[in-house]
Amino acid sequence: MKKILKKLPDSKGHFNGYGGRFVPETLMPALHELEKAYKNYIKDKNFIEELSMLQKTYIGRPTALYFAKRLTEHLGGAKIYLKREDLCHTGAHKINNAIAQALLAKKMDKTRIIAETGAGQHGVATATGASLVGLECEIYMGSEDIRRQALNVFRMRLLGAKVTEVNIGSRTLKDAINEALRDWTTNVRYTHYVLGTAFGPHPYPQMVRDFQSVIGKEARQQILKAEGKLPDCLIACVGGGSNSIGLFYAFLNDNIKMTGVEAGGLGIESGKHAARFAGGSLGVFQGCKSYLLQDDDGNVLGTHSVSAGLDYASVGPEHCYLRDLKKIEYTYATDDEALKAFELLSRTEGIIPALESAHAIAEAVKVAPAMSKESIIIVNLSGRGDKDVQEVARIKGIGL
Amino acid sequence: MSRISKTFKKLKNSGKKALIPYIMAGDPSLHDTKKLVLELEEAGADMIELGVPFTDPLADGPAIQRAHERALSQNVTLRKVLPLVEEIRKDTNIPLILMTYYNPVFKYGIEAFVKEAARAGVDGVIVPDLIPDEAGDFISIAKKHKLDTIFLLAPTSTGDRIKKVAKASAGFIYYVSITGITGATLTVDETMKSTLEKLKKATKKPVAVGFGISKPEEAKLVADLADGIIIGSAIVRLIAEGKDIKGFVKAIKEAI
Ligand SMILES: Cc1ncc(COP(=O)(O)O)c(C=O)c1O
Numbered sequence: 281m282k283k284i285l286k287k288l289p290d291s292k293g294h295f296n297g298y299g300g301r302f303v304p305e306t307l308m309p310a311l312h313e314l315e316k317a318y319k320n321y322i323k324d325k326n327f328i329e330e331l332s333m334l335q336k337t338y339i340g341r342p343t344a345l346y347f348a349k350r351l352t353e354h355l356g357g358a359k360i361y362l363k364r365e366d367l368c369h370t371g372a373h374k375i376n377n378a379i380a381q382a383l384l385a386k387k388m389d390k391t392r393i394i395a396e397t398g399a400g401q402h403g404v405a406t407a408t409g410a411s412l413v414g415l416e417c418e419i420y421m422g423s424e425d426i427r428r429q430a431l432n433v434f435r436m437r438l439l440g441a442k443v444t445e446v447n448i449g450s451r452t453l454k455d456a457i458n459e460a461l462r463d464w465t466t467n468v469r470y471t472h473y474v475l476g477t478a479f480g481p482h483p484y485p486q487m488v489r490d491f492q493s494v495i496g497k498e499a500r501q502q503i504l505k506a507e508g509k510l511p512d513c514l515i516a517c518v519g520g521g522s523n524s525i526g527l528f529y530a531f532l533n534d535n536i537k538m539t540g541v542e543a544g545g546l547g548i549e550s551g552k553h554a555a556r557f558a559g560g561s562l563g564v565f566q567g568c569k570s571y572l573l574q575d576d577d578g579n580v581l582g583t584h585s586v587s588a589g590l591d592y593a594s595v596g597p598e599h600c601y602l603r604d605l606k607k608i609e610y611t612y613a614t615d616d617e618a619l620k621a622f623e624l625l626s627r628t629e630g631i632i633p634a635l636e637s638a639h640a641i642a643e644a645v646k647v648a649p650a651m652s653k654e655s656i657i658i659v660n661l662s663g664r665g666d667k668d669v670q671e672v673a674r675i676k677g678i679g680l
Numbered sequence: 681m682s683r684i685s686k687t688f689k690k691l692k693n694s695g696k697k698a699l700i701p702y703i704m705a706g707d708p709s710l711h712d713t714k715k716l717v718l719e720l721e722e723a724g725a726d727m728i729e730l731g732v733p734f735t736d737p738l739a740d741g742p743a744i745q746r747a748h749e750r751a752l753s754q755n756v757t758l759r760k761v762l763p764l765v766e767e768i769r770k771d772t773n774i775p776l777i778l779m780t781y782y783n784p785v786f787k788y789g790i791e792a793f794v795k796e797a798a799r800a801g802v803d804g805v806i807v808p809d810l811i812p813d814e815a816g817d818f819i820s821i822a823k824k825h826k827l828d829t830i831f832l833l834a835p836t837s838t839g840d841r842i843k844k845v846a847k848a849s850a851g852f853i854y855y856v857s858i859t860g861i862t863g864a865t866l867t868v869d870e871t872m873k874s875t876l877e878k879l880k881k882a883t884k885k886p887v888a889v890g891f892g893i894s895k896p897e898e899a900k901l902v903a904d905l906a907d908g909i910i911i912g913s914a915i916v917r918l919i920a921e922g923k924d925i926k927g928f929v930k931a932i933k934e935a936i
Binding site for chain 2: 304306307310449461462467468566
């Protein structure tokens, strides 16, 4: 008999010891209010209808499950399908969560939403959500990320959002989250914080997972229709962990190999990476207990990845729990491997992936050749690579 | 009775309010920190709050964020702050309270931290990103080693939260004067007055108010509503500018 997974988190937001709520007391009422509103609206018929209408007519769901024939032939093993989240409006899966939270914020009578962003995709998605439902919007972004994702910064401004540069700490995603939390602590009475990944204090890991789980729900139906059977393997990149849990969640009670791919940067030995499972230890950071890249004193280490969206020191708590259960395996791809996969997918399929998603492609490149031709892999193509084209050209020493 | 409780009792009996300055350990150096603590005591401080440097101080505004950065650049971490307290303890009996984010404590090991902090002469601990709901172990271990656990309340706190925080706190309760981070502008308003009144009904434990107090007049207004006041960013700013803190602290002391 199949072992059905326990429904987690518990009422305090714990995933078997991971997760929870580690925030200033000032935010507690807001977290309670959010939890209540979320649990209420997720069952509300009107909300569900409104959201699913927007998913269909605005985001462009369901996204295609595409059989990557030339990539499959090139690798010579398992059949590779791509779940095309890159085809979502604004170019990445981030919009699934951002639109849902913007809608929720409106229902909660908030007048302003804020968000952090690394790659800029979540910032763009949140700014889009704000325009869509009519809310004031401010996005926090590290100055290092502003440099490497300049295109997305301009997009956010076009969408009417205020983009605020964060010039302290490592000047990347984690510092943007600190600043967003400070803003929220100050303006909590009329502001909702649209956290962009399955991380942070309860109820965010659960709520973001639920809003992203549409990816796996669709993929499961689509692969059954296309192949008449479930896939053998699922692969997704893991920054905070939202596109991965979004794909995996609908398959958790199936007996399928699932692999989460972290950013290996310049290699684990170099210390310049964002592979929390390969190089981190248990810690408490930005609202929850999870794996963390930290030193012996509990200070948070700087991270490195060619992809801004994976360049983060901690990871969603549910991933720690699923790793303990051996439901999901975690590995990493280095910058070089991701850059190679970025070019490979562009040339074999005519799809330029986001550098984040290129980490997942890199893992498929490693495992597909050794698998039989009847076996099936689904790779979550979490976003498109337009935003990265400039940075990749820079790395290759090409002036645009 | 803990050193903190005794101090509050003594002050109360003589109709006075506690003045609790905050400085960052290791800003600008560990050696200076000891000197500053003794100066603060001389200037009239009743207890001292010592910040523990952390890479990601999410409850702090720019002034204290920079103090964290300055102290970290001196390689000061929790591991060095505990021996510093031991050093300071040789020369003074003033209650010493550590303000540390949770991860350094968690990484150190809760039991090891509490034991060593108590042994070094720390009297209480404030952890701004730890709420009572997640602090079960911390509270029981701290109780065992007679270390006061000081939790925070905010203007947004509801009746439930007030009860929970009051129950979990030992030594005193830290009321955050503003909806915001350290160093923001203070407003003494009805919310503050009514929350403090609710709080007084819910508990007999002393209440100190902090965040945003930067002038003697403000200190007076707030002190009239509570058992003590905490001043952080204003002092940290003076230290950053290399200015004298004694005169400032004396002026506050006289005002309250
Ligand atoms: C395209 C894309 N994929 C993946 C990620 C990583 O985030 P998560 O692990 O939450 O999916 C990001 C984050 O910015 C992204 O933009």
